[in-house]
Amino acid sequence: KQEVTQIPAALSVPEGENLVLNCSFTDSAIYNLQWFRQDPGKGLTSLLLIQSSQREQTSGRLNASLDKSSGRSTLYIAASQPGDSATYLCAVRGGGADGLTFGKGTHLIIQP
Amino acid sequence: DTEVTQTPKHLVMGMTNKKSLKCEQHMGHRAMYWYKQKAKKPPELMFVYSYEKLSINESVPSRFSPECPNSSLLNLHLHALQPEDSALYLCASSQMGLSYEQYFGPGTRLTVT
Numbered sequence: 001k002q003e004v005t006q007i008p009a010a011l012s013v014p015e016g017e018n019l020v021l022n023c024s025f026t027d028s029a030i031y032n033l034q035w036f037r038q039d040p041g042k043g044l045t046s047l048l049l050i051q052s053s054q055r056e057q058t059s060g061r062l063n064a065s066l067d068k069s070s071g072r073s074t075l076y077i078a079a080s081q082p083g084d085s086a087t088y089l090c091a092v093r094g095g096g097a098d099g100l101t102f103g104k105g106t107h108l109i110i111q112p
Numbered sequence: 113d114t115e116v117t118q119t120p121k122h123l124v125m126g127m128t129n130k131k132s133l134k135c136e137q138h139m140g141h142r143a144m145y146w147y148k149q150k151a152k153k154p155p156e157l158m159f160v161y162s163y164e165k166l167s168i169n170e171s172v173p174s175r176f177s178p179e180c181p182n183s184s185l186l187n188l189h190l191h192a193l194q195p196e197d198s199a200l201y202l203c204a205s206s207q208m209g210l211s212y213e214q215y216f217g218p219g220t221r222l223t224v225t
Contacts, residue, residue: 004154031210043118043202043218044155051211089154093210098167099145100204100214102154 002027006090006103014111021075021106023090028071030094035064035075038087080110116217118203124223133188133220135203144186147202155202193224
């Protein structure tokens with residue numbers, strides 16, 4: 001059974017810092033990996049999708065990397081802003097599941 | 113348009129009620145999903161409709177019943193729920209196939225009293 005772990009569980013940093021969120025998964029037989037953002041009580045906003053054949057994807061200040069063989073992904077956020085405060089979820093497709101398997105998320109607070 | 117809509121936004125129901133949650137997308141996607149998210153937990157897959165076939169997470173109790181009237185609509189029928197079923201219910205859709213991005217709706221906040 002696929003298991004997804006996210007580290008750290010929570011992170012609080014001053015505005016302007018660059019930061020890295022980590023995701024690991026136990027079964028490397030994945031089709032893709034998605035990073036999501038979730039604001040309190042809201043749905044999920046897809047940030048980046050990385051296919052299993054890709055190494056990284058970029059969108060604005062966000063960069064996600066994937067090392068499928070080692071079962072790891074990182075989300076890099078450059079020049080953080082208070083509006084980036086949210087819970088960031090990593091999810092993988094594959095490893096025997098029909099849908100996405102999610103990590104527990106990283107709760108991020110950017111201090112003004 | 114990458115929007116998935118869900119109605120209602122909030123629902124309070126008693127344990128003897130029957131209610132339905134609705135999900136709609138107009139992106140031409142042929143795969144749709146229901147996820148359940150308890151407070152401070154990650155979403156967990158409940159059902160998948162793909163190729164007009166239903167896949168069920170075996171741990172989901174029979175008091176939850178999905179229905180897919182057409183490729184744009186997905187309903188979740190609720191009957192005889194328990195207080196522990198209170199959660200955020202999220203709908204998602206994607207193109208057919210395992211490599212495509214999933215788009216999520218805003219969710220329905222369900223409270224069972």
